[in-house]
Amino acid sequence: MISIHKENNSTLLLHLNLKEANLENADEFKADLITLIDGHKKNIALDMHQVEYIDSSFLGALVASLKYAISLKLDIALVGLRKDIKDLFELIRLDKVFKIHASFDDLPAN
């Protein structure tokens, strides 16, 4: 579900390989992401360009993972959100909670 794209000094760049991010895969996603955060102790940049639909269970898993990262003084940035998903994030103010970038190239240099 999650694959590692690249790792640099401060950030682990990940791909989320899901078309539909929902209740069925939310728990596994959260467990996998938290394992990656624990294992690498780095900021996360999660590429979500494959995701076409995200439900509230998955949003909950994403937000709970962010809370966990912040407790370790780390951060999660989201990359490549499709327009409808970006719109949804803006509507419910999750764009104020996650840093959102168009692509990995737009991440701040470490």
Next chain:
Amino acid sequence: MNIKLKKILLVDDSEFFLKMMGRTFENNGFECWFASSAAEALLFLDKNPPPDIILSDYEMPEINGIEFRRLLIDNNKLKDIPFVFLTSATDNELMIEGLDLQAIDYVVKDTPVKVVISKINNILNTIDKQRQLTEQEIKKAAQSLNFKSIPVQSPNINGFKIDFWHRAFDDVPGGDFIDFIQVNSRFNFVVLGDVMGKKWSAWFFTFGFLSYVRSAIRFAVLNGEYSVASILQKVNSVICFDNMLKDIMSSLSLLLLDSETGQVTYAGAGDLPLLHYQATNQQITRIKSTGILLGLFESGNYNEQKISLQPHDKLFIFTDGMIDYVGEGGKKSDFDSFETDIKPYMEAGEEFEAIKTKLFMANPASQADDQSIISIYKN
């Protein structure tokens, strides 16, 4: 009613056998997925929603059926998918080994395909009945707690007409909650929340959230405080300290209705914008708040705004299930479409009951989540 096809994953290294079985299953109301090896099946299961049942050959090169079953059992996501072995072997020891691996049944390949299909249908029916019984038990237990996350009827509030509609996803109570709290003859609070998640696991947490919201409102009123933003901030602070809710987030729309002045005050936490239909110019405006989800950060940045409802204006407050659409290209969330869909009903001056029947309830097959909507109409 929308009839769902039963989904079966057929795993066999013989292409001829897969085709033959597939055709017969498809003619008998199944949607078939095929894999010519255990490795291919595992790859498929990793990328797709789970099938209702797996029918797998025993004798396959590289990973045989028994090893495939073991790999599934080791995977939390896949271990509960009903599994049936299919084999040409009639080795009793092999059958016992398979059944020890929690395979539900064993089918010998010589069995006529129609008999195999009846067997699979029987298994799926038994599983479904068991699931229904368990659900009934949980529903009974929930009823005995006498906790309602959705009220039975709309309140009567002076100067306003309140209506609401709620539909639980898959008919199982979920994370949406609604409450109407009357303080006195002048002030009423309207509450709409959505605990992130679905079904029972989310429903359970609506207890916690709703209890905090009710307490915060009561304490605020006791202190003569009627600020919805300040109430949201208090609820958020308590939730951030509650260890039981530390991984659980909820959106919330909180409104205060003043029957004396006709004023509505609103604050939101990670909720969707409200839609305000103005009768004078027949326009819909979005009312956005700044607050973030409850339980996320100690400072939730909650603001408060006054909404001036003129006679015949309508205000809609709703959860994200209302803007989910299921189309041919899959599911998507689409706020703009919801706004476009509801507008003609406003312009035509339709009553809430009519909009409910014609729009909200019109297509249950497209439901992807709990759906809740409250309408506030200014008399």
